[in-house]
Structures are given as structure tokens and as C-alpha cells.
Amino acid sequence: MKKKIDVALAVILAEGRVLVGRRNLDRIYGGWWEFPGGKIEPGETPIMAVRREVAEELGDQLMLGAPVMPPILGEHALAQVHLFPYYACLTTHHLRQVAAYDLRFVTPQQLLTMQVLGPSLPIVQHLTTVDLLAVQNQIETSNKTK
Numbered sequence: 001m002k003k004k005i006d007v008a009l010a011v012i013l014a015e016g017r018v019l020v021g022r023r024n025l026d027r028i029y030g031g032w033w034e035f036p037g038g039k040i041e042p043g044e045t046p047i048m049a050v051r052r053e054v055a056e057e058l059g060d061q062l063m064l065g066a067p068v069m070p071p072i073l074g075e076h077a078l079a080q081v082h083l084f085p086y087y088a089c090l091t092t093h094h095l096r097q098v099a100a101y102d103l104r105f106v107t108p109q110q111l112l113t114m115q116v117l118g119p120s121l122p123i124v125q126h127l128t129t130v131d132l133l134a135v136q137n138q139i140e141t142s143n144k145t146k
């Protein structure tokens, strides 16, 4: 039986584009494109995990928005994954390349043509239908008023 893992992801927005990274070649699915994020550790909420993973992988801090969509159940060759994707914007811009060797802000349309991990494809499809500038604006506005 495949192992089951819970994974928190950040859909980081800037000017109508989303941040994706190309997984380091020593990781499973090396060279494939992913949203920043990783496994939810015991005792963590998805929100705690997405903040920790982005701090570890990019060296950056987030303003978080709403979940992109309800959690997605999917699987790839090695695991069953339960993905928890959140909209976010960066409040710092280090963009370190720790887990990925290429980081790009791309449109959802461009992402449709890139090799993305299978379980994340429903997120990509969904993003093509969303006004990402409006989502980003809403995150930035609600964080200013806090």
C-alpha cells in the first residue's frame, strides 16, 4: 500500500502570476514543477505547515489568504497525497533556491504547459478560472487593515 501524506501548499501570487519551483534533482520527481510547500508534521495545522515550509524552502514570510479549493486527494507513483492549497503573497523576497533549482512567476495558462506533479493539476486547472489580481488585492487589503 502507498503511504498517505498530508501536504500544505502555497499558491503565491504576484501581478496575476503564481510562483512555482522546479524540484531539485535529488528529490522524488526531480525536475518537475511544484507549488512551494511540503508535508504537514504531527501537531501542525496546514497553515502552520505552509508557513514553515515556505520559510525553510524560500527563506520568506507570507500573508495568507483563503484556501484555493477544498483539500484534494490525489496520488503519484510513491504516495497518496492530501493537498491543502492556500493563496498567499510574499512579505519578504529572498526567494532562496533550497528545494528547487529554478523559481518562476508564471501565468496559470503557462503552467498548463509545464510538467507539474499530477495531484496538483486540479489546482492549476482551477487557477485558470480565477481573477488572481483580485485575490491578491484582497489578501493585501485585509492584511493592511489588521
Ligand SMILES: Nc1nc2c([nH]c(=O)n2[C@H]2C[C@H](O)[C@@H](COP(=O)(O)OP(=O)(O)OP(=O)(O)O)O2)c(=O)[nH]1
Residues within 6 Å of the ligand: 005, 007, 009, 027, 033, 034, 035, 036, 037, 038, 039, 040, 076, 079, 081, 117, 118, 119, 120
Ligand atoms: N511541494 C509540493 N509537493 C507536492 C505538490 N504536488 C504533489 O503531489 N506534491 C507531493 C510530492 C511529495 O510526495 C509531497 C511533498 O513532500 P516533499 O517531499 O516535496 O516535501 P517535504 O519538504 O515535506 O519532504 P522531504 O523532501 O523533506 O522528504 O507532496 C506540489 O505542488 N508541491
